Every structure is written in structure tokens, then in C-alpha cells.
Amino acid sequence: MIGKVLRGRRVQGLIRYLYGPGRNEEHRNPRIVAGFRSPVELEPGVRSDGALDFRQLEGLMTQPLAALGERNYRKPVWHVPVRAAPEDPVLTDQQWAQIAAGIMAGTGLAPVGDDDAVRWIAVRHADDHIHIVATLARSDGVRPEVWNDGYRVRDACRAAEIRYGLRRTAPADRTAARRASRGETEKAARRGRSEPPRVILRRHVQSAAAGARTEGEFLACLQAEGLLIRRRFSQRHPDQLTGYAVALPDDHTADGQPVWYGGGKLAIDLTLPRLRHRWSGNSPDSGPRGPQSADYQPVSGRHLSGRSAQAVLRTIVGQAADQARTAEEFFQRLHQSGLLIRQRISSINPGQITGYAVGLPEHSGSDGDPIWYTGGRLADDLTWPRIQRRWREHPRIPSPRLAGTTFSHEERQAIYNDAARAAAHATAQIRRCTVIDPHAARDACWAAADILHAAARATGNQHLRRAADAYDRAARMPYGRVPPATPAGNGLRTAARLIALVGQLQSGTTGVVTNLINSLVALTDAIGLLHGRQRRDAQAAASASTSEHLRNLRHDPTASWITGSVPSANPSDLARSDFPVPPSPLRWPGTPGTPRTSRSQRRPQSPKV
Known part of the structure; x- marks a missing residue:
């Protein structure tokens, strides 16, 4: 059962509409079932020509407004349609009267036994709903308070559902998005x-x-x-x-x-x-809890591979170098992008910058320290001398594409695999919190919406879009509360940003996207179980609907992961799509960044003949 609070200026026009035929001839046998007096006294009389006479009812409803004078509300007519679900049984007039009286008492507008309360009526002209109309003026000259009346109406409707065995609806906890009027x-x-x-x-x-x-x-x-x-x-x-x-x-x-x-x-x-x-956990400029804050906890590097971090840093640094023309502007753009920056200063000229290194707040080692990447590790054109040289030689001509600012096929696969690992880690944490501390999983539930929306936007798939829309209510905490940040939630947000940064997918990525979908199915199932344990039926239903959309996507052989028109896949791309984990590049022992292998692990050489 649902009720919606509406406000108006003139009660006369509203009463005539409720007793009229309706916009589509849907009003049948309109009658008053409850009010501040008995329905028989309030029911409009019939004139000699057969038309209804509303003068007495309108006078009774507007009399307190005239006494209140200038202290009236700008919209003093309080109107609440109350509707039962289609599958609910048809209630009698007496039952609707009790529901209307409960709503008026629950909102405090007409408490039981208060003879000076506001004047109101409840009109029924259909089997499944009534209209409660009240004028916001008490008979003793006091203007009633209507603060948070919508939540009180919601509580009264839920009490009526329990009393009459009607379909149970969700509480007014502000987790639902604002619906279109x-x-x-x-x-x-x-x-x-x-x-x-x-x-x-x-x-x-x-x-x-x-x-x-x-x-x-x-x-x-x-x-x-x-x-x-x-x-x-x-x-x-x-x-x-x-x-x-x-x-x-x-x-x-x-x-x-x-x-x-x-x-x-x-x-x-x-x-x-x-x-x-x-x-707040990603940019020093966006709030009081930046990376330098004492309570900031960086995300462990277990969910973000070195390949993904290097590709993201290369893209951000390349765009900053392409758009900037001075060192100050270059480092300011990196700072605004939320990167960690470390400059190398000349020992001979203290004011001269000889190099730089950047890192992601989300990418750290086992000791919790950030993992730094110099410009030379990102791309050949991103070393500090090369960037300065390009600024001097082409001060006003922006480069159409700096070398290394696009994602390779293997890097896209690595980013999607990192997102799947982040979803799997969040799933494990939510299952653990379901037993130990359910409130500790709120941040991961909130962040799951980000990765769903990012994946839907990157793939352009309608199943994913419907899954993201269906999950909407399951993400929010009641009454707009903001949960404290957790590593699991930050990992999901990082994965969402990386997916959004990859943008349009290319051919040969079906395997890694399927891996991500499987992880998201497990994640939404765990979130649905968490909401079910907490008896949050609306949120549990939203999670179940999301899982159903994702399962339909996983079993739909015609689903396309590619947005736009792309060239057909070559044989090498098709072969790589069968292996979600991208192959590591071949490195010789002793190459920087590659661990040395022991003599027993090296490939044995063929004996000389």
C-alpha cells in the first residue's frame, strides 16, 4: 500500500474532481467513507435538478482557513491518494475508513480524541484506492506542523499492510531514487x-x-x-x-x-x-580526506596489477604532457588528476627539476608504500628531457597523439582481469561481514553500483545497463547515510574508474568480460544475501533482479560486448580471447623489473655434439 502527499491551494476544485467522472471515466460511485464527522453528515446533498450540492462541505472545510488568516500555508490543502496493490483483496468501506483514520492520527494532523484537529474527509470512487483531503488549519486557530509527513504516511501504510494482510512494501528509508512525476x-x-x-x-x-x-x-x-x-x-x-x-x-x-x-x-x-x-580517497583537492590525511588507507596493490597501473599512469601523464606547456602546468595537471608525484631536484642547481616519478594512491606494495614509475618506465616520449624538448620545439602545436597514450589489447585484458579480482575480493569480504559485522559491508555495496555503471557504459550492452539500473536501490544506505571507506569498496571504485578509462572495447575481449560478469554475479548474490539477513526486502529484491539480468547476459549467445563498429578479429586476437590472463612479455634474466632465476630453473642447453 502506498500513499503520496500532495499540496494544493483550493479545496473546492479538488472535491469536485473527486466526485466527477475522472479524466477517463474511471470514477465510480464516489462517496465519503471517513472524515472529521460521520460520513452521513459530510456527504454532499442533492439539489432539485439532480446535481450534487457541495456548498455545505466546502464551507466546513474552508472555515478554519478563514480563521487562520495570513498565517495560512501557501498551499493549505493536504491531499493523499492511498492505493493498494493490484493483487490485494478488495477492502470494505469500513476498512478503508480505519486506514484513513490511522494515517491522520499517525501524521499528527487528527489524533484520536482531538476535537480541534484539522478537518478532513476520505473519498472512495474505486475499489483499490481512496483520497484523503484535509485543510491545514486547526479549529482552535493553530497552524499544524506537516514536517516529514510523507514518512509518517509511509509508516501508517505499512501498519495497515500488517493489519489487513496486504502486500508488504519497503519503508521510506530514502534508498529509492527520485521517480519521475x-x-x-x-x-x-x-x-x-x-x-x-x-x-x-x-x-x-x-x-x-x-x-x-x-x-x-x-x-x-x-x-x-x-x-x-x-x-x-x-x-x-x-x-x-x-x-x-x-x-x-x-x-x-x-x-x-x-x-x-x-x-x-x-x-x-x-x-x-x-x-x-x-x-575523497583519490584526490587531495576533493575533500578533507585526501591521500595525505592521517585516516587515509590506500588500497592494497593485490587488485591492481603492474601492467594496469603502468597503462593508466602512461595515459594520464601523456595527456597532461600533451596539454601543458610549462613544468608548473604539467605537475598541476597531474596533481588535479589525483596522482602521487615525486620530483627529482638537481644537486648542483637546487631549483632545477631533473626528473619525476608518479604513482597511483590505489597501487601500493605489501609494505603499504606507493609503487613509483618514472617517465622512462611509462614511455620513451615521457622522460623529462623529451617532454621539455617537445615543449621548446613545438610550443603552440599540440601533438595529435603522444606515443604510448593508448591501451594495448593486453593492457585492456589486464584491466578487466583486475576488475574481476576486485569484485571477487569484495565478494569474499561481504560474505565474511554477513556473519561478523553486516554494517562493515555497506561501502562495498555502495561501490558495486560504480563498477556496474562503468561496465555498462564501456560495453554498451543493454543487459548490463538494465542490471545497473536494477541495482540502484541496493547500493544506498538508509536515510542518505554515507558509509566509511573500506579497502573492498575502494577496490571496486578503482576498478570502475579503470574500466571507464579503457572506454570502447575492441575485438577479442569476450573472454575477459565474461570473467568479469561471473565475478559480478557472485558479488550481487552475496549482496542480496546480506540484505536478506538484515530483512531489507526491497534491497534484496534489487540485488536478485541484478543477478538475474547478469545471468541472462552470461547465457545469451547473441550478446555483443562491442560498442560501435570495429574491424573483425584476426586469428591471433581470437586465440588470445581464449586465455583471460594476458601473456607476460619475454624477459631475459637480469632485465630490470624481472626477478632473477636460479641456475636450476634455467632451461638446460643442448649438449654439444
Whole structure:
């Protein structure tokens, strides 16, 4: 049973609509089943011409508003449609009357035995729902409080479900995303949209947040998607960004202005403060908990291979070198990208930079220290002398593509294998927390949404997109609480950012994507079990729906992992796709970065003849 609180200005028009035929002749036998007086006293009379006479009922409902005068609410009409599920039994008028009285008492608008409470009626004109109408003015001249009335209505509806054995619904814990209104849905249908703009924008924002490391990357990604962005700045500190809103370029009001949606209007975890908390472990500029904070715990390097880290660093450093023209601008771009930076200073000229090294906060050794990569380890063109030389020789001509800034086939496979390992590690941690401490798994449940959205965006697969949309409610904690960061959750976020960085897939990657899908199935199954143990039925159902979409994808032989048109796979690509783990490059013993082998492990030489 669900009830939605609506507010209006005139009770006269609402009463006439409830007693009228309806928009599609759906109103049948309208009647008052409950109210502040007996239904017989409140029922409109019949005039001599056979029409209903609403004057007495309208006078009784508006009389307290006239006494309240200027202290009235701007919208003093309180309207709550209450609807039962289609499979629920048809309730009697007396049962609906008890439900309406329980809702009015639960909200505090008309407590039992309070003769001076607000005046209200409950009109029934269908088998499955009623309309509760009240005027927000007490008979004693006091204006009632309606703060959080929607949550109280939800609690009263859940109590009625238990009392009458109706279908159980989820509590109002703010884990569900903001749904599109009826007007938004009808407007989308008139303009030929398959989904309302609110749903489309939420998907874009979730995908951008999953693939971004910093606030700047997030806004740049939204702009690259073609969305309109409106930034809100602090009035006290004009340079401080406090919020954002997005809009579709072709969605306008009657005045021709864009229809803006703030992050909180899309979902409770898409506000800028909560997004900053999500990025706080990756960028020193995005929040108080940057990599230099005392409570920051870097993700262990067990889920991020050296091949993936090197490819990501090469791409970020290559783009920064291509876009910058000075050393200061170059290191500033690296800093804004969330990288760890270490400069080598000349011992002869203390102010001269002779080299640099970079690292990822998520990539660390067994001792917890970051693993550093010099420019020479990333690419030949990324050494410090080569970068400076290129700036001097071509100060205004940007290079179309710096050597080594694209991902190879093996690097893409390594990134997807790292994502599968991160999902497997999170699955193990969630199963462990289900028995020991369920609240410790909240961060991993929240981060699982990122990897689902990132994978759906990278592959362009509709099954994955539906899986990511279905998982939406299972990700959030009740009432908008933000869970503390955990290594398992940070590992999933890192995997999501790497998948988003890879972008469009190439041929020959079916095996590694299938490996990731299998890991995601196990992950969502573990999350569903966790929610089921905590009796969170709506979240458990969302997890089960996600697992079902992923299983359909795994068993669908026609599913395509490739977005766009790509060339056909050559025999070597097809052979590599059968081996999810990419082959390691051949290195001679003694090569830097390769452990030395003992004499007994070396290949025996053929005896001389």
C-alpha cells in the first residue's frame, strides 16, 4: 500500500474532481467513507435538478482557513491518494475508513480524541484506492506542523499492510531514487522519449561519477556527454563550489528555459557533498580526506596489477604532457588528476627539476608504500628531457597523439582481469561481514553500483545497463547515510574508474568480460544475501533482479560486448580471447623489473655434439 502527499491551494476544485467522472471515466460511485464527522453528515446533498450540492462541505472545510488568516500555508490543502496493490483483496468501506483514520492520527494532523484537529474527509470512487483531503488549519486557530509527513504516511501504510494482510512494501528509508512525476512521464511520451529526462540524467550522472577520480573530471565528463551544467557557488566564498544541476539540451519549459535537476533531485547519493566523499580517497583537492590525511588507507596493490597501473599512469601523464606547456602546468595537471608525484631536484642547481616519478594512491606494495614509475618506465616520449624538448620545439602545436597514450589489447585484458579480482575480493569480504559485522559491508555495496555503471557504459550492452539500473536501490544506505571507506569498496571504485578509462572495447575481449560478469554475479548474490539477513526486502529484491539480468547476459549467445563498429578479429586476437590472463612479455634474466632465476630453473642447453 502506498500513499503520496500532495499540496494544493483550493479545496473546492479538488472535491469536485473527486466526485466527477475522472479524466477517463474511471470514477465510480464516489462517496465519503471517513472524515472529521460521520460520513452521513459530510456527504454532499442533492439539489432539485439532480446535481450534487457541495456548498455545505466546502464551507466546513474552508472555515478554519478563514480563521487562520495570513498565517495560512501557501498551499493549505493536504491531499493523499492511498492505493493498494493490484493483487490485494478488495477492502470494505469500513476498512478503508480505519486506514484513513490511522494515517491522520499517525501524521499528527487528527489524533484520536482531538476535537480541534484539522478537518478532513476520505473519498472512495474505486475499489483499490481512496483520497484523503484535509485543510491545514486547526479549529482552535493553530497552524499544524506537516514536517516529514510523507514518512509518517509511509509508516501508517505499512501498519495497515500488517493489519489487513496486504502486500508488504519497503519503508521510506530514502534508498529509492527520485521517480519521475506524472507530468514528466506524460511530457516525455508526447515528445517521443522512451524515458523521462530525470531518468536519463540520473544514468549519465551515475556513470560520470563512477568513472571520475576528481570533481573536475566529473564535470568534464558530464559536459562531454552533451549535458548542460549549472554550478552553484557559495555566497560567502564566491570561489567555492557548493552544488550543481544538469539538464538535457532539448528539454525546456514553456518559457524556453532548460529544466534543471540538482543532484539531490536525481538520487540522494548524487549530491555534491556525497560525491566528494566518494572521491575523497583519490584526490587531495576533493575533500578533507585526501591521500595525505592521517585516516587515509590506500588500497592494497593485490587488485591492481603492474601492467594496469603502468597503462593508466602512461595515459594520464601523456595527456597532461600533451596539454601543458610549462613544468608548473604539467605537475598541476597531474596533481588535479589525483596522482602521487615525486620530483627529482638537481644537486648542483637546487631549483632545477631533473626528473619525476608518479604513482597511483590505489597501487601500493605489501609494505603499504606507493609503487613509483618514472617517465622512462611509462614511455620513451615521457622522460623529462623529451617532454621539455617537445615543449621548446613545438610550443603552440599540440601533438595529435603522444606515443604510448593508448591501451594495448593486453593492457585492456589486464584491466578487466583486475576488475574481476576486485569484485571477487569484495565478494569474499561481504560474505565474511554477513556473519561478523553486516554494517562493515555497506561501502562495498555502495561501490558495486560504480563498477556496474562503468561496465555498462564501456560495453554498451543493454543487459548490463538494465542490471545497473536494477541495482540502484541496493547500493544506498538508509536515510542518505554515507558509509566509511573500506579497502573492498575502494577496490571496486578503482576498478570502475579503470574500466571507464579503457572506454570502447575492441575485438577479442569476450573472454575477459565474461570473467568479469561471473565475478559480478557472485558479488550481487552475496549482496542480496546480506540484505536478506538484515530483512531489507526491497534491497534484496534489487540485488536478485541484478543477478538475474547478469545471468541472462552470461547465457545469451547473441550478446555483443562491442560498442560501435570495429574491424573483425584476426586469428591471433581470437586465440588470445581464449586465455583471460594476458601473456607476460619475454624477459631475459637480469632485465630490470624481472626477478632473477636460479641456475636450476634455467632451461638446460643442448649438449654439444
